[in-house]
Amino acid sequence: MKLGTLVCAASIAATAVLGSASGALAQDGQGLKLGVLNDLTGSFADIGGRGSIVAAQMAVDDFGGKVLGQPITIVSADSQNKPDVATTIARRWLDVENVDAILDPVPSSVAVAVQELVRDRKKMVIISTSGLADLTGKLCTKTSFQWAWDTSVQAKGTATTIARQGDKKWYFLTADVAFGHSLADETKAVVTANGGTVVGEARHPFVNTDFSSFLLQAQAASPDVIALANSGASTTNAVKQAIEFGIGTGKPRLVAMLAFVTDVKSLGLERSKGLMLTESFYWDLNDETRAWSKRFAERMNGQMPSMAQAGMYSGVSHYLEAIAAAGTKDAETVAAKMREIPINDFMIQNGKARSDGRIEHDFYLFEVKTPAESKGPWDLYKLVRRIPAAEITPPEGTTGCPN
Numbered sequence: 001m002k003l004g005t006l007v008c009a010a011s012i013a014a015t016a017v018l019g020s021a022s023g024a025l026a027q028d029g030q031g032l033k034l035g036v037l038n039d040l041t042g043s044f045a046d047i048g049g050r051g052s053i054v055a056a057q058m059a060v061d062d063f064g065g066k067v068l069g070q071p072i073t074i075v076s077a078d079s080q081n082k083p084d085v086a087t088t089i090a091r092r093w094l095d096v097e098n099v100d101a102i103l104d105p106v107p108s109s110v111a112v113a114v115q116e117l118v119r120d121r122k123k124m125v126i127i128s129t130s131g132l133a134d135l136t137g138k139l140c141t142k143t144s145f146q147w148a149w150d151t152s153v154q155a156k157g158t159a160t161t162i163a164r165q166g167d168k169k170w171y172f173l174t175a176d177v178a179f180g181h182s183l184a185d186e187t188k189a190v191v192t193a194n195g196g197t198v199v200g201e202a203r204h205p206f207v208n209t210d211f212s213s214f215l216l217q218a219q220a221a222s223p224d225v226i227a228l229a230n231s232g233a234s235t236t237n238a239v240k241q242a243i244e245f246g247i248g249t250g251k252p253r254l255v256a257m258l259a260f261v262t263d264v265k266s267l268g269l270e271r272s273k274g275l276m277l278t279e280s281f282y283w284d285l286n287d288e289t290r291a292w293s294k295r296f297a298e299r300m301n302g303q304m305p306s307m308a309q310a311g312m313y314s315g316v317s318h319y320l321e322a323i324a325a326a327g328t329k330d331a332e333t334v335a336a337k338m339r340e341i342p343i344n345d346f347m348i349q350n351g352k353a354r355s356d357g358r359i360e361h362d363f364y365l366f367e368v369k370t371p372a373e374s375k376g377p378w379d380l381y382k383l384v385r386r387i388p389a390a391e392i393t394p395p396e397g398t399t400g401c402p403n
Contacts, residue, residue, distance in 0.1 A: 030070075030098045031066075031070035031071040031072060031073060032067055032070060032071075032072045032073070032100055032101075032323070032329055033072075033073045033074075033075065033097070033098055033099045033100050033101075034056060034060075034072065034073070034074050034075070034099070034100065034101050034103055034316070035074075035075045035076065035077070035089075035090075035093045035099040035101070035102050035103065036052055036053045036056055036074065036075070036076040036077075036102075036103045036104050036312075037076070037077055037079050037086055037089060037090060037093075037102050037103070037104065037105050037110070037114065038052055038053075038076075038078075038079055038103075038104040038105065038106045038129060039078065039079055039080075039081055039106050039107070039129075040076075040078040041078055041080070042080065042081045042207075042232075042233075043081070043207050043232035043233035043234070044081070044106050044107060044129060044231070044232045046260075046262040046263075046266070046303075046306075047106075047129055047231075047232065047260045047262055047263075047306050047308050047309075048104050048106055048128065048129035048306070048308045048309060048312070050300075051296070051300055051303065051305060051306065051308075051309040052103070052104045052128065052129065052308065052309050052312040053074065053076050054296065054299045054300060054309075055296065055305065055309045055310065055312040055313040055316075056074055056103055056104075056312050056313070056316045057074055058295065058296065058299070058313055059312075059313045059314075059316035059317040059320065060072045060074060060316065060320070062317070063317065063320045063321075067320050067323050067324055067329075068323065068324065068327065068328075068329070072320070075093070075097070075099065077089045079105065079106060079107075079110045081106075081107055081109075081110065081207075082110070083109045083110050083112075083113040086105060086110040086113060086114060087113045087114065087117060090102055090105075090113075090114050090117050091117065094117065094118070094121050094123055095121075099123070100123060100124060100329055100331070101123060101124035101125065101126060101319065101331075102114055102118065102123065102124070102125050102126075103125075103126050103128075103312065103315075103316065104126070104127065104128050104129050104130075104308070104312055105125065105127060105130060106129040106130045107129075107130060107177075107179065107206075107231075108130045108131065108132035108135070108177070108178060108179040109177065109178065109179075110130070111125075111127050111130035111132065111135055112132065112134075112135065112139060112178070115127075115135060115139060115141055115144050116139075118141060118143060118144065118331075119141045122142075122143060122330075122331050122332055123143065123331050124143050124144075124319065124331045124334065124335065125141070125143065125144040125145070126144075126145050126147060126312070126315040126316065126319060127144065127145065127146045127147065128146075128147045128148045128308045128309070128311035128312045128315060129148075129308040130146075130179075131146075131148075131149050131150045131151050131154065131179065131183075131231075131258065132150070132151060132178060132179045132182055133150045133151045133152045133182050133186065133399070134178070134182065134400075135150070135357070136150065136354075136356045136357040136358040136399055136401060137356070137399040137400040137401055138400040138401065138402075140356045140357050140399075140401035140402070140403055141357070141403075142332055142335060142403055143331040143332060143334075143335045144357045145315060145335075145338065145353055145357045145358075145359060146357055146358055146359065147311040147312070147314060147315040147359050148280050148281070148307045148308050148310070148311030148359075149258075149278075149279070149280050149307060149308075149311075149363075150358070151179065151182040151183040151186050151258075152186045152394055153278065153363055153392050153393065154183060154186070154187075154257055154258050154278050155183065155186035155187040155189070155190050155257060156186070156190055156278075156392050157278030157363050157365055157387055157392055158187075158255065158257060158276055158277060158278045158365065159187045159190040159191055159194075159227075159255075159257070160190055160194060161276060161365060161384070162225065162253070162255060162276060163190065163191050163194035163195070163196045164194055166224075167196070167224040167225045167253055168191075168195060168196040168197060168224055169196065169197055169199045169221075169222070169223045169224045169225070170187075170188070170191050170196055170197070170198050170199065170223055170224070170225045170226075170227055171198075171199055171200045171201065171202075171218045171221045171223035171225070171226050171227070171252070172184045172187070172188070172198065172200070172201040172202070172226075172227050172229050173201075173202055173204060173211065173214050173215075173218060173226065173227070173228050173229065173230065173238060174201055174202070174203045174204070174229040174230065175203070175204060175205075175206055175208075175229060175230035175231070175234055176203040176204060176205060176206065177206045179231070180203070180206075180229050180230055181229075183229040183230075183257050183258060184201065184227075184229035184257075187227060187229060187257055199221045199222070199223050200217070200218070200221040200223070202214040202217050202218065204230070204234070206234070207232070207233055207234055208230075208234050208237065208238075209233075209237055210237075210241075211237060211238045211241045211242070212241060212245075214238075215238075215241060215242055215245050215247065216245075218247075218252070219245065219247070219252070222252075223252045224251060224252055224253060225252055225253045225254075225255050226242065226247060226252045226253070226254050226255070227255045227257055228254070228255065228256045228257060228258075229257050229258075230258070231258045232263075235256050235258065235259055235263055236263050236266055236267055239254065239256065239267055239271060239272065239275075240267065240271060242254050243271055248274075254275070255275070255276065256275055256277060258277075259272075259275065259277045260279070260306040260307065260308065261279070261282065261283070261304060261305075261306050261307075261378075261380060261381070262303070262306050264277075264368055264380050264381075265304075265377075265378065265380065269368065269369060269370060269371045269374055269380065270371055272368045273368055273369065273370045273371065274367065274368060274370075275367070275368040276365065276366070276367055276368075276384070277365075277366055277368070278363055278364070278365055278366075278387070279307045279363065279364055279366060280307045280310075280311065280347070280348075280361060280362075280363050280364070281305075281306075281307040281310040281311070281347050281364075282307075282364060282366065282381050282383075283304040283305060283310075283378065284378075284379065284381070285364070285383070288346035289310075289346050289347070291346070292305075292310070292313070292346045292347075293305055293310075296309070296313075304378045310346075310347045311347065313345075313347070314343065314345050314346075314347045314348055317345060318338055318341070318343050318345075318353070319334065319338065321341060322334045322335075322337040322338040322341060323337075325337050325341060338353045339352075339353045339354065339355065343359065343361070347361075348361040348362075349361070349362070351389075354396050355396065355401070355403045356396065356399050356401035356403055357401070357403075358393070358394075358396075358399065360389045360393050361389050362386055362387060362388055362389050362392075363386075363387045363389075363392050364383060364384075364385070364386055364387065365383075365384040365385050365387060366381040366382065366383060366384060367381070367382050367384050368380060368381060369381065369382055
């Protein structure tokens with residue numbers, strides 16, 4: 001287990017606040033402590049990893065390093081993608097080290113375990129890399145938020161467009177975990193709603209390196225689309241091997257239901273050109289996204305941010321704003337204030353935090369560029385369309401959350 005600690009430099013003078021408000025944090029002598037608990041060494045490290053720690057630190061620094069007159073501290077640890085390891089760390093943080101919020105728990109099995117821990121402890125969780133829709137559905141809590149994406153919007157954003165283009169027969173390569181099942185099931189619902197059919201499915205281990213047998217099964221079903229309902233290294237491995245099998249250049253079409261900009265960069269444009277994907281953020285969308293991403297890249301050896309890392313900054317910034325507005329770090333009070341205040345930053349415009357923990361905001365459908373279209377090492381996407389929040393987000397009250 002790797003356990004690192006980042007302590008913010010409070011070199012920027014914080015805005016003066018009333019003594020009664022600053023006392024809300026001074027009473028416990030701890031200030032505000034945030035714990036980033038994510039994958040630092042495994043298959044999701046590029047998606048969130050150190051970049052999520054950097055993004056959280058940027059949010060703290062931009063806020064002034066203090067809230068309600070008290071310092072903000074960030075600690076971090078590697079979940080190792082193991083719920084038992086993650087919950088051991090989270091319990092110590094919450095029960096012994098007075099951590100007020102856990103950030104970016106990943107993968108989804110870790111996010112579920114951490115979210116259950118905070119249910120009774122009434123602490124804050126902000127999820128950005130994990131996307132299991134049940135986190136804002138039947139597993140929701142009053143003090144947890146899922147910021148950047150989830151399996152339901154990924155399915156709707158990408159599969160709707162492809163199914164309407166006439167690709168009707170779908171075969172799924174699905175990670176055999178709750179996240180993979182959710183992404184596949186959400187996509188199947190979109191496919192059938194648009195007149196398509198599911199002609200087969202092969203489930204593979206969570207992090208898989210050899211997809212040859214699964215790809216042969218898929219080809220034998222003669223589908224129009226082979227859909228990858230997985231993530232991280234499994235997605236990039238599947239794409240690489242599919243190309244070796246001649247998949248993706250014609251029929252069947254290869255579709256990654258979840259891919260991040262770091263995945264596309266890793267694959268290269270020659271392998272990933274033409275892939276359609278849905279994201280909530282891209283560094284090169286506008287002047288604001290470019291300006292923030294440049295600052296991020298300066299701290300990350302030139303690496304541009306994923307939507308998960310941008311979501312980490314957005315989520316932490318909104319959380320700190322809500323603490324300042326509420327005059328307390330009590331998680332339930334702050335969560336109510338987070339739902340009250342609109343979300344407006346470089347990533348999200350006129351966003352809303354809902355009672356189920358889902359963040360309503362627009363998404364974007366992108367197509368990966370060809371090598372000839374790209375003008376630089378991170379010039380990877382072209383925008384197909386902006387998807388309004390109302391079009392892609394399940395209505396509040398329909399997700400199964402009892403809040």
